[in-house]
Amino acid sequence: MKTMKFKPTLIAAACIAITACGGGSSNGTVSGAAADDTKTALAVIGGGTSTVLADGREVTLKMVSETRVNRNVYxxxxxxxxxxxxxxxxxxxxxxxxxGNGTTVLKGTVPLGEVEASGTVSPYGTITLRHDRAVAFNAGALVWSVTNSTAPVNRLSIPTDVASAASKIANDPQVRALLDEQSTPAMTKYRWNTFLELVRVPSPSREEYRSAAEIHSRMVNEWGFSPSEVMTRNDGFLAGSDVNIVDGLPVYNACVQIKGSYSSRPDAQSYKGQFPKVVLEGHIDVVNPETQPPASDPWNHIKLQPYAQAVVETPAQLAAIPAELAFNTAGRIVEDANYNVASQWFANSTAAQNGGGVRIYVPGYIDMMSSTVNGFLLASAMKRHGIKPVYDIWVCGSAGEEGKGNLAGMKQLYGFEQDLGTGSNPLNVVANFGLEGGGILNFLGSYRYEMKFSAPTNPGPNQPSAVEAMAATIARIADVKTPDELRPGAPRTTYTVGRASCEPVPAGSTVVPSCSLEVDMRSPKVETLNEIRDVIVPLFQAGVTAENARVGVANGTPQGIGLQQMWYGLRPAYVATSYDSPATYAGLQSAIATGQSTSTTVSTGSSSINDNVPANTGIPTYQFSLNSTAAGAGTHAFWEWATRGNPATEVSKMHRVLTGILTVAGFHAADGTIVQPATGPIGRRTREAAR
Incomplete structure (x- = not known):
């Protein structure tokens, strides 16, 4: 047994008897008559107990919840x-x-993952103690062991309570009834038609207001939600968030709430009035078109092309395709001959080619309106079938994932202030599930700058050139060595000098008015991302200074080149030190419980998606998918296309998603029992909410 000592300032004995504890309280504080000795008056059981091991490591308890088992036992x-x-x-x-005596360890193992020397970590995992409060709690009897596991870091051991919860949810009669309904021909057609009607609405990044408004309307008028259950507004305001403007623009999220039972519990905990939430989200913005189309032609055209023809290469070729889907004046699909052709589904691209399938061209088919729309329809089905979670569940269509969207929708949801680089999690989200697929747990961060080099306002002979200033900047950036080039073993860090463009020379002039340069920097760790930024950003001004000096003019004068930052983008980085979290457990176990996988291994790769924001803020994340395509290509291109896949795959994916989110949120089962939430009621954050 390891020798332990206890910090006297942090250690206190629990109340000896129920009469001294006043029956206990949900936040671990002592009520009722207290003993004179402060060491017995404070309740160690409420948390704050620190145990120092013989090897110098220190473990501190932080209470999440207490549940009464019988009169004395909790x-x-x-x-x-x-x-x-x-x-x-x-x-x-x-x-x-x-x-010690009177205390039983029901669950005592917490994965820590990677922990640096002398570092501090707050893992997501929990322990559970059962204590008879008729017996004094003996803090000195706690025995901890901290070791290195020999198992692969990305192969997880799913807790038995999570496995049991997922199995119960997956087989619950209420869940089965929902899936049976979704498998009917009527609901299969309804999902398909709804997708076509919503993907037709143009939704450029940061101009998603038309799509959000249509979704809000359907939430109330078609999907069974009351106005009070619609949590977002057409003007982009989200009550409770402390970030409602990103890059000077409103944020057009669309979120609906499935109310849980937790807030009605007498021991319910909240963060500044916000009870715990689980978020399921997919984005509603697209890369194309870049702006809303004119009123004379306000809709996306959904074009149909036989596989025998080559994929289009130009917008003109796409526009010239004669076959397209038709919609009535109410925006509903017309079920004509073209509709019948487009509605055929296939197992794969070969079957589609041989069976008369067509490419369905429309921006956002693959990325990612098909998944997002099915997320909303799953929420509607949950409402219709009376699926009751414990924690609230929000289903959201988020804004600003694509292009220069700057993850605006997620920054609003998680109170992420990009100037500070921190998230307040003002809505108290305890887990985030994305619908982009992949199960990614590491997130590649990026900084993006758009800089404008302006010619002198008072042109004259021998003046500096905006073109030359931009070229001088590019040349300097090209010589920059990344952290991994300078230090073997440093995280891979890259940068790209992207679009460089200049205004045309006005008639009667020989001067280029201005040039613009975009530079992206990427790294999986905040530290190396900041390191490369600190090297590159000063080079913007260095190029200007060099060009001004070339002709002998000073910076900041009307005769010199001016420099202006036009746009700044931030996708926060995150590297998981441990893959063990409630969201990851639920993501993996939901596949096992629904018969879709047997794997407990997660990817160690990284990506840059909506989940960057919650992960960086401290919220556990996982991604599912709800789409079904036989084939597709052109994501982010004007020629994005796909062919419909098996609708049964959508229902199977709904089964997994529903099982996963309810495993974390908790669930009122058909037999009257309650599956308790897989995580505590207070979400994490990197700064306090401003309210």
Whole structure:
């Protein structure tokens, strides 16, 4: 057994008897008569207990919840905080192996993942103690072990309570009834028609107001929600968020709430009045068109092309395709001959080619309106079938994922202030599930700058050139070495000098008025991302200074080149130190419980998607998908196309998504029992909400 000592300022004995504790309280504070000795008056059981191991590591308990089992016996759930010693952990595990008289360890293992030497980590995992409060709690009897696991870091051991919860949810009669309904021909057609009607609405990034308004209307008039359950507004305002403007623009999210039971509990906890939420989201914006089309031609044209013909190469070729889907004046699909052709589904591209399938050209088919629309229709089905979670569930269509959208929708949802680089999580989200697919848990961060080089306002002979200033900047950036080039073993960091363009020379002049340059920097870690930014950003001004000096003019004068930052984009980076989280467990186990996978291994790769924001803020994330395509290509291009896949695949994916989100949020089962949430009621954040 390891020798332990306890910090006297942090340790206190629990109340000896129920009469001294006043029956306990949900936040771990003592009520009722207290003993004179402060060491017995404070309730260690409420958290704050720190145990220092013989090797110097320190484990601190933070209570998540308490549940009464009988008159004297309570179950206590804790998060832990580990302060490491001088030895780094590559795949650490903390295990509570023993406790004193009256205390039983029901669940004592918490994966830690990678922990640097002398670092501190707050893992998502919890321990559960059952304690008889007729017996004094003995903090000195807690026995901890911190070791390195030999298992691969990305192969997870799913907790038994998560596995049991997912199995119960997946097989619940209410869930089965929902899936049976979604499998009917009527609902299959309804999902398809709704997708076609919504993907037809142009939704350029940061101009999603038409799509959001149509979704809001359908939430109330068609999908069974009351106005009070629609959490977003057509003007882009989200009550409760402390970030409602991003890059000077409104944020056109579309979110609906499925109310849980938790807020009505007498022991319910909230963050500044916000009760816990689980978010399921997919984005509603697209790359093309870049702006809303003119009123004379306000809709996307959904074109149909036989496989025998070559994929289009120009917008003119796309526009010239004669076959397209028709809609009536109310925006509803016309079920004509073209509709019948487009509605055929196929198992794969070969079957589509041989079976008369067509390419369906429309922006956002693959990325990602098909998944997002099915997310809303799943929410509608949950409402219709009385699916009752414990925590609230929000289903959202988020704005600003594509192009220069700057992840605006997620920054609003998570109160992410890009000038500070922190998220307040003002809505108290405890888990985020995206619908972009992939199960990615590491997120590539990026900084994007658009800089404008302006010619002198008072042109004259021997004046500096905006073109030359931009060229001088590009030349300097090209010489920059990245952190991984300078230091072997540093995270891979890249940069790209992107679009460089100049205004045309006005008639009667020989001067280029201005030039613009876009530069992207990418890295999986905030530290290396900041490092490359600190090298590159000063080079914008250095190029201007060099060009002004070439002709002997000073910076900041009317005779010199001017420099202006036109746009700044931030996708925050995140590298998981541990893959163990409630969202990951639910994501993996939902596939196992629904018979879609047996794997407990997660990807160690990285991507840049909506989840960057919640992950960086501290919220556990996972991604599902709800689409079904036989084939497709051209994501982000004007010629994006796909062919319809098996509708049964959508229902199967709905089964997994529903199982996953309810495993985390908790669920009122058909047999009257309650599947408790897989995580605590207070979400994480990197700064406090401004309210």
């Amino acid at each position: 179950d206590y759930v804790y998060n832990i905080v580990l302060k490491n010693n001088a030895t780094a952990l590559t795949n650490g595990v903390a295990t509570l192996t023993g406790a």
